Amino acid sequence: xxxxxVLVAGAVLMSAAMVSAxxxxxxxATRDDLALTKFAxxxxxxxxxxxxFDEKGRLLVVESHTHFRPDDYQGPPHDxxxxxxxxxxxxxADRFTSFYDQSDLTMGLELGPDGFVYVTTRSELxxxxxxxxxxxADxxxxxxxxxxxxxxxxxxxSGIIFDEQGRLYLGTGxxxxxxxxxxxxDGKSIHADGVGGIIYRLDSDGKNLTTFATGxxxxxxxxxxxxxxxxxxDNDPDSRPxxxxxxxxxxxxxxxxxxxxxxxxxxLQAWDGELxxxxxxxxxxxxxxxxxxxxxxxxxxxxxxGNLFVTSWGDHRVEAYKLIPRGASFTAKMTTxxxxxxxxxxxxxxxxxxxxxxxxxxxxxxxxxxxxxRIWRLSSxxxxxxxxxxxxxxxxxxxxxxEKLRQSTDRQQLMQAADDRDPxxxxxxxxxxxxxxxPPRVQAQRLAGMDPKAVIPAALKSDSVEDRLTAVRWxxxxxxxxxxPNLLEALNDDRVMSPRLFxxxxxxxxxxxxxxxxxxxxxxxxxxxxxxxxxxxxxxMRAMALRAVEPDYSALTLDLLRQFIEDxxxxxxxxxxxxxxxxxxxxxxxxxxxxxxxxxxPQDVRAEAIVGLAANxxxxxxxxxxxAAEAPAEVAAEATRAVxxxxxxxxxxxxxxxxxxxxxxxGEGGDPAVGRRVFFNPKLAxxxxxxxxxxxxxxxGPDLSxxxxxxxxxxxxxxxxxxxxxxxPQFTAELLTTKDGATHMGIMLPLPGVRSTQTFxxxxxxxxxxxxDQITDRxxxxxxxxxxxxxxxxxxxxxxxxxxxxxxxx
Numbered sequence: 001x002x003x004x005x006v007l008v009a010g011a012v013l014m015s016a017a018m019v020s021a022x023x024x025x026x027x028x029a030t031r032d033d034l035a036l037t038k039f040a041x042x043x044x045x046x047x048x049x050x051x052x053f054d055e056k057g058r059l060l061v062v063e064s065h066t067h068f069r070p071d072d073y074q075g076p077p078h079d080x081x082x083x084x085x086x087x088x089x090x091x092x093a094d095r096f097t098s099f100y101d102q103s104d105l106t107m108g109l110e111l112g113p114d115g116f117v118y119v120t121t122r123s124e125l126x127x128x129x130x131x132x133x134x135x136x137a138d139x140x141x142x143x144x145x146x147x148x149x150x151x152x153x154x155x156x157x158s159g160i161i162f163d164e165q166g167r168l169y170l171g172t173g174x175x176x177x178x179x180x181x182x183x184x185x186d187g188k189s190i191h192a193d194g195v196g197g198i199i200y201r202l203d204s205d206g207k208n209l210t211t212f213a214t215g216x217x218x219x220x221x222x223x224x225x226x227x228x229x230x231x232x233x234d235n236d237p238d239s240r241p242x243x244x245x246x247x248x249x250x251x252x253x254x255x256x257x258x259x260x261x262x263x264x265x266x267x268l269q270a271w272d273g274e275l276x277x278x279x280x281x282x283x284x285x286x287x288x289x290x291x292x293x294x295x296x297x298x299x300x301x302x303x304x305x306g307n308l309f310v311t312s313w314g315d316h317r318v319e320a321y322k323l324i325p326r327g328a329s330f331t332a333k334m335t336t337x338x339x340x341x342x343x344x345x346x347x348x349x350x351x352x353x354x355x356x357x358x359x360x361x362x363x364x365x366x367x368x369x370x371x372x373x374r375i376w377r378l379s380s381x382x383x384x385x386x387x388x389x390x391x392x393x394x395x396x397x398x399x400x401x402x403e404k405l406r407q408s409t410d411r412q413q414l415m416q417a418a419d420d421r422d423p424x425x426x427x428x429x430x431x432x433x434x435x436x437x438x439p440p441r442v443q444a445q446r447l448a449g450m451d452p453k454a455v456i457p458a459a460l461k462s463d464s465v466e467d468r469l470t471a472v473r474w475x476x477x478x479x480x481x482x483x484x485p486n487l488l489e490a491l492n493d494d495r496v497m498s499p500r501l502f503x504x505x506x507x508x509x510x511x512x513x514x515x516x517x518x519x520x521x522x523x524x525x526x527x528x529x530x531x532x533x534x535x536x537x538x539x540x541m542r543a544m545a546l547r548a549v550e551p552d553y554s555a556l557t558l559d560l561l562r563q564f565i566e567d568x569x570x571x572x573x574x575x576x577x578x579x580x581x582x583x584x585x586x587x588x589x590x591x592x593x594x595x596x597x598x599x600x601x602p603q604d605v606r607a608e609a610i611v612g613l614a615a616n617x618x619x620x621x622x623x624x625x626x627x628a629a630e631a632p633a634e635v636a637a638e639a640t641r642a643v644x645x646x647x648x649x650x651x652x653x654x655x656x657x658x659x660x661x662x663x664x665x666x667g668e669g670g671d672p673a674v675g676r677r678v679f680f681n682p683k684l685a686x687x688x689x690x691x692x693x694x695x696x697x698x699x700x701g702p703d704l705s706x707x708x709x710x711x712x713x714x715x716x717x718x719x720x721x722x723x724x725x726x727x728x729p730q731f732t733a734e735l736l737t738t739k740d741g742a743t744h745m746g747i748m749l750p751l752p753g754v755r756s757t758q759t760f761x762x763x764x765x766x767x768x769x770x771x772x773d774q775i776t777d778r779x780x781x782x783x784x785x786x787x788x789x790x791x792x793x794x795x796x797x798x799x800x801x802x803x804x805x806x807x808x809x810x
Contacts, residue, residue, distance in 0.1 A: 027316075027340030027361070033301050033382055036338055039358065039375045040084055040093035046075070046373040048360035050109040050291070050348035054117060057353045059084045059093075061360060061375065062119075066104040067153045068368040075369065079106040081119070081128075083135065084375065093375065100128055100137040107158045108221075109348070112204055113166045116141070122156030123148070125170060125206070143206030144170065148180035155197075156180075159221035162204070163228060169212065170200045171219025171232060177258035184209035194259030199232065199248060215254035215270075215278060216246070221292040221348075223308065225323065227395050231282070233289035233310055237264030237271075241748050242284030242732065242780075244271075245310065245321055247329045249424065250406065251431040251447050252279045257477065260507075261517040267500070267507040268473050274703065275473065275504075276466035277430075277443045279423055283332035284732055286312025286319055286780065291349040291359060295320075296392065298384040299355025305384060306392020309337065311346035311359055315778050318346055318359060318378070323393050328402040328424035330393075334780065338378060342776050346376075356380075402428035411436060418444075442470045452478050460490040465498045472501070476508035484512050491527075494540040499694040500705060502544045524548075529555045539572035546575045547695035551582035558591055565595060565605070573605050578680070581612025582696060589616050593623065596635070604673055606631075607638040614642040614683045637674075641798070642683060650792045656721040662791070663714055666800045675805025678798045685790040685802075693809065700747055700761050701731050701786060708809040716806055720799075723786035733785050734760070737777035738770060747785055763787070 029036040050062040061082045065075040078101055085095040099117070108120035116127035117137070125144035128137035146157055155173030162168055172182075179193035185206030192198065197216030202209040218235040225231055234244040237256065246254060255270030255278040264271050273280030291311040295304060307320040318338035323330045338346070342365065349359035356379035363372035405417050405428040417429035418441055433439040434447035442459040446452070452474055459471035468490060475483055491505040510516050510523040531537050531545040532555060542564065549556065556579060564576035577595060580588050595601055595609040610627070613620045627639035654661035680688045680697070688697035691704050707716070718725060736744045746760030746768065759769045763785045791799055 027338055027344040027346075027376065029378065030336050030339055031301070033380055034337060035379050035381075037091055037377050037379070039086070039091070039377045040096075041374040042363075042372050044093065044096050045082060045084065045375055046371050047362060047369055048347060048373045048375060049362075050107060051350045051358060051360055051375075052109045052111050052117065053350055053352060054083075054111055055115050059350070059352070059358060059375075060099060060109060060117060062106045062109050062348070063373070064106060065369060066106075070368055073369050075371070076101060079103050079121075081106070081109065081117070081137075091377070097135055099130070099135065105153045105156070107154060107156075108160045108171075110160045110162070112168075113162055114204060118143075118160055118168070120157040120160055120170070122146075122150075122153060122158075125157060125160070141206075143185050144182060144202070144209070146172075146180050146182045148175060148178050150175040150178035150180060152176055154220075155218050159219055159232065161222045161224055161230075163224060163230075166204050168202050168204050169222055169230065170202065171197065171216075171222050172200070173197050173218035173220075174216075174256070174258040182209065194257065196256035196258055197234065199230075212250055213248045213252045213254065215252070215256050217256050217264075220290050222248070223292045223294045225294045225308065226296065226306065226391060226393055227399075229393075231292070231294070231308060233285060233292050234281075235288055237262055241287075243287060243289050243312075243314075244281040245283045245285050245289075245308065245332060247282045247424075249279070249329075249402075249427065251434070252427050253277055254279055254281075259477070259517075260511070266517050267503040267519075268476055268511075273423055275469065277446075277470045277473065279329075279427055282323070282330050283321060283334060284780070285310055285321075285334070286317055287314025287778070288312060290347045293349050293351050293357065295351065295357070296390075297351060297355035299382065300357075300380050300384075301382045302384050304337075305390065308332070309349065309357060311349055313345050313347060313362065315780075316340045316342065316344040316346070318349075325393070325396045325398075327422035328396070328398040328428065329422075336779075338376070352377075398422060398425065401425065405429045405432045408432045409436065411440075415440065442467045442474070446470070446474055452480060453483065456480070456483055457486045460486050461493075463496055465496055465501050468496060469501045469504050472504050472508050476511050479512060481512050484509070487512070492541065494538045494544075497540070497544060499544065499547045502548055503695065506548055525555075528553070532556075532560065539569040542568070543572045543575035546572075546579050551579050551696075552584055556583070558585065558587060562591060565601075570602060570605075573602070574608060577605055577608045577612070578696065581608065581615075581680075589613060589620065593620060596627065596639075597623070603632055603634040606635045607677060610635070610638040610642050611677050611681050614681055617642060617683070638677060641678075641681065644683070648795050653792060653796075656788050656791065659714065659718045659721055662721060662799075663717055665796055666717065666803065668713075670800040670802075670804025672801070672805040672808050674798070675801035675803070678794065678802045679805060684793050684798065687790075687802075690786065700749070704806065704809060706810055708807045713803055713807055716803055717799075720791055720802075721788065723784040723788060724782060727782070727784050731785075733781045733783065735779045735781050736760075736770065736775055738774045739776055740774075744768060744770065745781065745785075761785075 047064045048061050049064045052060050054060055061084050063080045063082050065079050080098045081100040083097045083099050084093045086093050087095050103121050105122040110118045112118050116129050118127045123146040126140055126142045129139045130137050131139050155175055157172055159171035174196045177194050181189050181191045183189040184202055188209050197219040198214050199212045201212040216234045217237050219232050222232045230248040232246050232248050236243045260266035260269050270278040289310050290313045293309050295307050295309055304320055307322050310319045317336050320335050320337050321332040323332050343363055345362040347360040347362050351357055356377055358377050361374035364370045402425055414429045414432045417425055420426050430443045433444035439445050439448050445455045456471045456475050459467055462468050506524050513523045528545045528549050561576045561580045564572050592609045592612045596606050621643050624639045624643050628636050690698045690701035692699055693704050733745055733747050746762045749759045757769050757771050761767050
């Protein structure tokens with residue numbers, strides 16, 4: 001283990017020592033300037049789901065009596081919307097009455113600008129009003145109906161919110177992939193099949209239903225922050241943590257579609273903007289977020305004003321997210337406001353007229369009705385006095401630019417912005433282009449509702465990899481089997497191809513032919529095997545086929561790889577030897593040594609073989625030492641790297657917090673080819689153990705295939721020096737406490753299927769599995785599993801080369 005890994009593990013253990021299991025501990029505020037009080041509990045309130053305050057300032061709470069109702073359940077036959085009041089001012093609820101009791105699988109509750117109370121069930125949106133003042137709703141107006149065979153209680157209609165113009169935004173879940181038709185009060189319908197969650201926009205009277213944004217798992221709740229910024233909380237798929245806090249913009253696709261499976265790992269799915277026509281998350285959240293409010297009052301500590309408050313049912317806590325501008329969108333920093341044990345399961349929340357925050361508590365992790373429930377009040381004695389109306393998060397210039405692009409008709413301006421580095425600027429430009437006649441880009445053509453059969457054939461011949469991949473995804477989404485020949489032609493076209501496009505096109509072919517999404521169908525196996533053995537296939541396509549399968553794929557025999565290395569062009573030789581180096585077959589080392597010692601082979605091919613031999617220096621060290629002394633420069637340098645003991649020149653290097661000094665020492669330039677070998681060398685930083693590039697490497701950390709698009713050389717260097725400074729949301733480690741009092745730290749691994757256990761990888765690269773019902777506490781950590789000392793394992797030249805390699809990945 002690297003020394004730096006030991007240091008991280010030690011730091012984790014010290015942190016863990018200060019954390020005790022709290023399975024049975026009552027919820028508590030984590031700050032001295034916050035007060036948490038129990039406002040109500042069972043039997044007065046049970047299994048509460050959502051809440052809002054009405055025009056009179058009374059708390060309305062959805063009390064569920066239909067969510068996985070046991071056969072012997074003794075509660076009311078339908079859900080109830082309860083009015084919960086404190087009539088004597090002692091801080092405890094003492095009056096409980098029913099406002100409405102005729103809905104089932106009730107999910108959302110919101111006071112509308114017209115004074116009505118708006119309600120969602122999994123299949124309906126309606127609004128209620130008490131017209132005679134008796135405290136009970138006597139007027140119901142139906143607004144939206146979802147017709148579907150889907151039945152699961154909480155993945156249909158859900159979160160609702162109004163914008164400043166009085167328009168309503170309605171969140172839906174993935175409906176387990178079942179098709180549905182959603183219809184507004186004016187009869188306008190939208191049909192969806194195999195999609196993920198969607199946010200719809202409509203008028204408050206149920207008319208003018210439109211699709212606002214797509215690509216979610218389950219849009220449990222939505223909230224508006226300042227300047228009309230819409231945010232939502234999204235539960236995560238089976239194998240693609242974390243749950244997401246998302247900045248939602250019109251026309252955007254956030255990557256998930258249920259048709260490609262529950263796991264979230266399919267090549268045509270994205271979770272954090274991995275595909276060119278998708279946007280990523282603002283931040284990861286705690287597990288199973290269920291409620292959210294934007295805090296813009298003045299009765300909380302100043303540092304919490306302008307934060308988004310989120311309840312995490314799965315991690316039994318209430319979180320606050322401070323928005324941090326990033327281009328035309330945001331990242332966010334999370335702090336925990338309320339923490340509890342296993343029997344604390346916060347759900348819906350609402351801000352009271354006095355500025356305090358109320359939230360519901362399901363109490364038990366059991367989805368079935370159980371007769372338990374609580375309502376909590378979070379408050380503070382702090383009162384912030386405003387001289388003028390506050391703007392907690394002012395509009396950035398990038399946001400202003402994005403909004404102008406959405407409304408622009410300047411084709412030249414939009415085309416230029418469509419290739420901007422900021423994905424939110426690119427998406428805004430695509431939306432603007434979609435409003436023009438004959439929009440020129442595939443994503444804009446799809447947004448414009450053009451006929452895919454007319455657009456996709458030409459798009460699959462585009463000179464742009466991004467446009468081709470967008471067309472592939474569109475073709476697969478519509479399952480246009482009649483365009484299979486066009487897809488196959490694009491798949492066989494080595495003129496414009498990338499590993500991501502190749503994987504996406506293969507996955508689309510499998511979906512068209514077999515309706516499968518696991519990558520294990522006959523279509524992919526046959527295609528790859530045929531391509532590898534097809535004498536007419538170009539060496540470039542064979543190289544792509546090598547990347548499309550795991551190194552230990554049965555068709556990739558040592559003899560076949562030897563043939564590619566001996567007879568293939570230079571690119572195929574390199575890919576074959578890299579594949580050979582990544583195999584687990586112990587006999588690979590003999591062939592790798594044959595290549596490394598062959599003076600007739602190109603130097604870079606020999607060097608790649610040496611990278612593979614670095615995993616077995618115990619046996620091949622003396623032979624590599626001879627190459628280091630006698631071979632040509634490139635081969636000798638790689639051999640020297642493989643046998644070098646320990647980390648070089650640590651004393652002469654700056655500390656990791658001195659990024660400017662490092663940048664000065666490293667300088668510009670570098671050799672990307674050498675940098676790639678540094679990346680995959682197990683003797684150095686061992687980057688590929690956790691990170692994947694173009695189909696090769698681990699999947700514990702972020703895929704770096706296009707990392708050069710994300711930021712500057714300095715940003716990349718800082719990410720290596722200080723990995724905990726900015727942790728990608730889905731790779732945030734968790735500190736876990738189990739019922740036996742033990743603590744563990746790791747990143748949850750993406751494994752398919754619904755499971756009773758969860759598997760993690762720790763800082764040493766070791767995996768461990770824990771039954772879910774044994775986990776009593778889990779916390780997101782601000783310490784990255786990527787150790788901070790990796791730069792010390794390299795020479796300055798090697799670090800320069802590594803940066804050059806990573807920066808050219810676009």
